[in-house]
Amino acid sequence: MNGTQTILEIDGISKRFHGRGNQESFLVLEDVDIEVKRGKITALIGANGAGKTTLFNVISGFSRPDSGSIMFYDERVNTHNLVSMSPHQIAGLGIGRLFQNLSVFKNMSLIENVLIGSGEKDGEFPFASLLKKSVGVAEQHKVRMAEDIIGKVLGETCTETGLDPGEHQKERWSQKFRFLQPLDRFVSRYERYGDIFDTPLSKIIKNDVFFRDASDFSFGQQRLISLACLFMGDHALLLLDEPTAGVNPQIVEKILTVIRQMVDESGISVFMIEHNMDAVLKIADHCYFMDDGTVTHFGSPADVLGNPKVRREYLGI
Amino acid sequence: MAYYLHILIMINIYILLILGMNLLLGYTNLLSLCHAAFYGIGAYLTVFALVKLNLTFFPALALACVGTMIASLVISLPSLRLHGDYFVLVTLGFMMVVFSIMYNCVPLTNGPYGISGIPKPAFLGLIKADGIPGYALLTTILSVGSIALFKVLVQSPFGRILRGIRDEEIMVESLGRNVFFFKVLAFAISAGFAAVAGFVYATYVTYIDPTSFTLDESIFILSAAIIGGTGNIIGSIVGAIFVIIMPEIIRVIHIPDTIAPNVRQIIYGMLLIILMYFRPKGLLGKYEFKE
Ligand SMILES: Nc1ncnc2c1ncn2[C@@H]1O[C@H](COP(=O)(O)OP(=O)(O)O)[C@@H](O)[C@H]1O
Ligand SMILES: [Mg+2]
Numbered sequence: 001m002n003g004t005q006t007i008l009e010i011d012g013i014s015k016r017f018h019g020r021g022n023q024e025s026f027l028v029l030e031d032v033d034i035e036v037k038r039g040k041i042t043a044l045i046g047a048n049g050a051g052k053t054t055l056f057n058v059i060s061g062f063s064r065p066d067s068g069s070i071m072f073y074d075e076r077v078n079t080h081n082l083v084s085m086s087p088h089q090i091a092g093l094g095i096g097r098l099f100q101n102l103s104v105f106k107n108m109s110l111i112e113n114v115l116i117g118s119g120e121k122d123g124e125f126p127f128a129s130l131l132k133k134s135v136g137v138a139e140q141h142k143v144r145m146a147e148d149i150i151g152k153v154l155g156e157t158c159t160e161t162g163l164d165p166g167e168h169q170k171e172r173w174s175q176k177f178r179f180l181q182p183l184d185r186f187v188s189r190y191e192r193y194g195d196i197f198d199t200p201l202s203k204i205i206k207n208d209v210f211f212r213d214a215s216d217f218s219f220g221q222q223r224l225i226s227l228a229c230l231f232m233g234d235h236a237l238l239l240l241d242e243p244t245a246g247v248n249p250q251i252v253e254k255i256l257t258v259i260r261q262m263v264d265e266s267g268i269s270v271f272m273i274e275h276n277m278d279a280v281l282k283i284a285d286h287c288y289f290m291d292d293g294t295v296t297h298f299g300s301p302a303d304v305l306g307n308p309k310v311r312r313e314y315l316g317i
Numbered sequence: 318m319a320y321y322l323h324i325l326i327m328i329n330i331y332i333l334l335i336l337g338m339n340l341l342l343g344y345t346n347l348l349s350l351c352h353a354a355f356y357g358i359g360a361y362l363t364v365f366a367l368v369k370l371n372l373t374f375f376p377a378l379a380l381a382c383v384g385t386m387i388a389s390l391v392i393s394l395p396s397l398r399l400h401g402d403y404f405v406l407v408t409l410g411f412m413m414v415v416f417s418i419m420y421n422c423v424p425l426t427n428g429p430y431g432i433s434g435i436p437k438p439a440f441l442g443l444i445k446a447d448g449i450p451g452y453a454l455l456t457t458i459l460s461v462g463s464i465a466l467f468k469v470l471v472q473s474p475f476g477r478i479l480r481g482i483r484d485e486e487i488m489v490e491s492l493g494r495n496v497f498f499f500k501v502l503a504f505a506i507s508a509g510f511a512a513v514a515g516f517v518y519a520t521y522v523t524y525i526d527p528t529s530f531t532l533d534e535s536i537f538i539l540s541a542a543i544i545g546g547t548g549n550i551i552g553s554i555v556g557a558i559f560v561i562i563m564p565e566i567i568r569v570i571h572i573p574d575t576i577a578p579n580v581r582q583i584i585y586g587m588l589l590i591i592l593m594y595f596r597p598k599g600l601l602g603k604y605e606f607k608e
Contacts, residue, residue, distance in 0.1 A: 060491060062487070087487075087490045087491055088490050088491075088493050088494055088495045088496070091490070091491050091492055091493035091494075092493040096491070096492075097491045099487070099488065099491075102485055102487065102488055104484075104485075105480065105481050105484035105485055105488065106484050106485075107480070107483070107484050107548065107603070107604055107605070108477075108480055108481065108484060112477055112480070115477060116477050116478070116481050116489075116492065117492060119493065121493070121494075123473070123474045123475075124473075124474045124475050124478055124494075125475060126470055126473075126475045126502055126506060127466075127469065127470060127473070127475075128473065128474070128475065129469060129473045129474075130469055135473070135474070139474065229492075233492065233493075
């Protein structure tokens with residue numbers, strides 16, 4: 001196949017789940033063929049249980065298919081068959097993933113949630129920062145980049161929502177052990193200033209949104225945080241599993257804008273599972289419809305969504 | 318005076334032990350029941366280095382540390398791919414095996430009789446024959462140094478990856494990091510901290526036997542880490558101070574010696590239950606322990 005236009009080529013992927021006990025085993029994916037074009041947004045739609053997330057798990061190496069191949073063409077047009085690789089190796093090729101049910105590292109601050117997305121692995125060896133001065137410099141550079149990205153991706157949503165500090169903590173606290181609260185304040189102050197290298201950030205440290213635990217943010221904001229984390233890395237292809245599900249309309253808009261921006265500015269290719277049909281029509285270039293583990297329709301979003309069979313089976317109209 | 322210095326020394330030793338436990342529990346979300354095994358391996362290696370090899374302070378410390386870290390691979394390489402409960406069980410098994418070797422392998426460890434007369438190596442001329450003030454200073458230097466190292470470690474990109482693993486292992490993997498590799502490193506470093514504690518303990522008390530390195534001790538260190546709080550440094554320090562000072566307080570309020578250990582156990586137990594219920598992140602911790 002021609003590697004310059006295609007970034008990911010899924011060819012004849014089948015996957016059977018073996019039922020436990022007396023449950024029957026069943027084919028979740030049956031001979032799936034999909035092509036993801038470079039620099040484009042490809043949408044994957046289909047009813048719940050159709051096997052979309054399973055397909056993503058197979059692509060990113062968390063699940064082994066029974067047959068078929070998945071070819072990834074990197075920028076230098078080297079070909080990699082992802083089927084035999086482990087998740088971190090696949091990610092190392094520049095394939096990022098947003099999970100359907102996971103967004104953030106809950107007990108880590110906003111800024112750290114973004115920093116961890118950096119593809120720069122130098123300096124991650126224990127005590128590397130003591131041995132090499134360059135690690136600190138690289139870290140400062142990362143922090144600046146993360147600040148930028150947070151501004152771009154979360155920007156206005158942070159101020160408008162007005163975070164409620166530590167909602168989850170407050171509940172348990174409120175009645176009992178109130179007398180220990182000053183301890184918490186002490187600890188968080190002690191940490192906030194220690195938790196990060198000496199960087200430009202320390203000047204705007206008053207902006208403590210950066211140091212809030214990710215779990216303090218709303219669900220929609222958490223989805224944005226994980227996009228920011230992906231933005232931080234050096235990705236060629238993003239697999240986004242329902243990025244807008246369960247998010248309020250304002251943030252849906254923001255998420256779509258960010259995805260579009262990533263594609264336009266950095267030439268990233270996107271393969272996304274999406275239930276929001278308006279969103280698909282708005283940003284996708286190609287669309288695949290999956291029913292019961294097989295791809296039954298594909299083409300432009302308008303064509304696929306306009307197809308009478310898709311409308312009947314999926315949209316119920 | 319010597320009494321207070323003794324308490325300071327014990328606090329310092331426990332800071333080392335609890336920091337190591339914290340690295341696993343509060344930063345990597347790994348629950349280990351064999352911390353005392355590494356404490357013991359560190360102590361016995363120290364004796365070996367000082368008595369059999371006649372090494373001086375730093376080479377002996379280095380040997381104890383590196384040897385213990387290598388020993389940690391014996392368990393981490395085969396078992397860290399296992400998840401949650403399985404890993405806990407494997408560490409339990411390892412703890413029992415190591416204890417059994419220390420107890421039964423008389424030619425190597427002198428078994429239950431222990432080893433006495435462990436020499437105190439000279440450290441920059443600090444340690445005199447009577448020992449206690451010099452040791453208080455030495456252990457303080459070691460524990461402050463370890464705290465500083467720990468701080469560097471957990472605030473560095475390495476620490477960030479560990480905390481990522483703690484929160485969402487799968488996401489770290491999908492960001493291109495080999496989670497297994499990072500866990501093995503964390504486990505080895507944690508064992509290294511325990512080895513430093515073993516070194517200090519062996520040379521301070523100048524006598525070791527297997528009863529100091531039991532499963533009970535592992536659980537004790539684990540509870541101290543949880544009580545103080547994990548996921549930050551100050552929690553570990555508070556945990557160490559708490560578990561060393563509390564028995565002394567019990568002594569001061571004249572609880573008879575015969576029941577004092579039981580009272581202590583009851584207090585720890587109650588405290589763990591109360592904390593788990595009302596404050597799962599421990600007295601001063603950052604990370605809420607979930608599993
Ligand atoms: N690990 C698993 N073991 C067995 N069955 C699974 C497993 N994961 C998913 N399934 C089943 O496979 C089908 C497809 O699931 P999934 O890929 O999550 O669907 P989608 O993302 O399209 O909603 C569902 O019927 C689901 O219950
Ligand atoms: Mg799904």
